[in-house]
Amino acid sequence: MTEKKRPLLDELKKGKWPSFVNEMEKSAAKKPVVNTLMDLVERSYEEKRVHWKHGGIVGVRGYGGGVIGRYCDLPEEYPDVAEFHTIRVNQPSGWFYTSDAIRTLCDVWEKHGSGLTNMHGATGDAILLGTTTDHLQDCFNDLSDNGFDLGGSGSNLRTPSACCGPARCEYACFDTLDLCHHLTNEYQDELHRPMWPYKFKIKISGCPNDCTSSIARADLSIIGTWRDNIQVNQEAVKEYVNNGFDVKEEVLAHCPCNCITFDEEKKELSIDDENCTRCMHCISAMPKALRVGKEKGATLLLGGKATIVQSAFLSWVIKPFIKLDKEDGYQELHDILERIWDWWDENAKVRERVGELIYRKGMGEFLKATGLEPVPQMVHHPRANPYFFWYPEDFAAEKEASEAGKEVAGSEVSE
């Protein structure tokens, strides 16, 4: 084996932050293919360009996704990495592992691949980086025999991901880990067999701090919230104050609703919960004194995505509050989700995310099709133009109401 010099990559072994080059060298000690990979990356560093091509269709039997085909554009010069495919493996909910589970993954990957991983990819899967076509099925067989399954790729559901939730967080408003596991198992077909216009991502955060960035990174963002009062422990408030914590500066000054008052004499906080928007700032600042409410659930938001094609969207509210109970198998959520998928699948163009479809077709049409009720919580403000649609059913309802001797528009005011 001839050791090539890699002066540019060597520069990235310097410095205090852990080096990815060191990780490649550790792998290369057992897997010569990683030496070739490093030679190729060194060349990219010299030429300031990538040397990978588009993926071809590769996979394992029974699945339409989970493997990303990756080919080098210089196969003659770098034959070891001519094929260097990626395998996406479902993470356990919340990315919790036992050391034995980690070792099992490592053993399978030592047998079938480069020994390089991403723990984890942006979607949430454990990423096994670099193997050849003839190893794919065997690798999957060994993963499956050891209790691991593949994630999604292409036009299908991606592995849902969740924050650590009730496992290690007092803010969790529902069981994020159970919901993530449940949805992943319930939608195996959608996850493994591309059948949709494009990808669909679900991310689950237990509170409005949104530690999975679901509002930016998921088509369906499930974010925990509550609809009653923040629980205040006045004794703990006093303790914070007595320890020199400046409640006015650290909490009141940052409250976006100005709905907290502080009695300096009694050293007590009071919260006007009706006017609180549950931003979490006060709770995060004083976790010993303040807790989320007791009537807990989630807000559903839809449409989040990165820039390509029609601009980035943050998910928007489609259901201000939903109970997420294990006991009924999350039935209400399933119903809503499946209505969304049906409408999107029927109406979207190729590679059109659900948020872009709603942008093209209009939120009104989306709400009608999915049976979701329009509520003011869905918008920052109502429209500022007079271009709204009327439908035959509006007139029918008007007629019916007038025949029943009732006024329609504005009648609520006088009643």
Add this chain to the structure above:
Amino acid sequence: MTNPYYAQTDIGPPYFWDMLPQVIKDNYGKWLYHEKVKPGVLKHVGESGDELYTVRIGSPRLLSIETLRWFADIADKYCDGHLRFTSRHNVEFLLTDAGKVDALIEELEAAGWPVGGTGKSLKNLIHTQGWIHCHSAATDASGPVKAVMDDLFDYFKKDDLPAKLKISMACCLNMCGAVHCSDIAFVGVHRKIPRVDDNGVANGCEIPNVVASCPTGAIRPNPKAKSVTINEEKCMYCGNCYSVCPSLPIMDPENDGIAIFVGGKVSNSRSGPAFSKLAIPFIPNEPPRWDSLVAAIRNLVEIWVKDAKKGERYGEWIERIGWEKFFEKANLPFTDKHIDDFIFSVPTFRSTTQFKFTK
């Protein structure tokens, strides 16, 4: 494929409950509060009075199985064999014995794994594959990330910033890391239109899909060549057509580089989630250490550290002082590139006489 048998499909992920340490099973859903013990160390206390310590280390995301096995050994030694990862590529070791925390930290640090990234610190930088494994990368990912994290290392180790600082990077506009809502985001960008390989398009691409993939309508069919043409005036180099058709390569070593966006966030804390906005349209690719990028990001971090009030995230600081003041303080030129001309541009134009004059 030589294997005569095929494994069971659709078994789903391993059951998370089997991965949890006993203290978590005992206190599941019954945590009372948490404390930040010191940078990189969290202490969670349950209603039962049980305590759980979390020690967080940053990783470069690209990890060898040798390192993963070492993490597993460390988890056996200190944590009864339990660990977890975070959505930002950190590794967290979960302990019940407070007496073991310092020894664990010492062993991790001695092996080069920095403990930090909690509270008001620089978080681990999330990023994409770059030249190691992606076909559409306009810049490398791991290299620039390493260079930036080396430079800002102390901010990961301390937690005395005005607020948390999330930096992220994506190596092309596909933004696989969803960098569009970060305090500081850097993104690989192209600046020249794709080159049309007529033969390749004719033989390998679905023309209606290619035409539909263009967000500005710059692509038209070219029936003569059974290919397409690209209108140079309309193309803004997003590369989406290359994603659907490999015969429209856009990668360009001379002209590709990095743009920097600032002021985004995802949490609902105080102000709502927000997109990152353009600060610097272009920095050339400078392997191996991306010196201009590193200097630019350090400047962006330092002006915030110096000027922000306690508790202000990057975007909250800018909203308070105004974007015009931000450009002044950052000493950055404001150019035609900064004014939006894509489909949602109009609401970004200032429609009030309220603004600040700058030098």
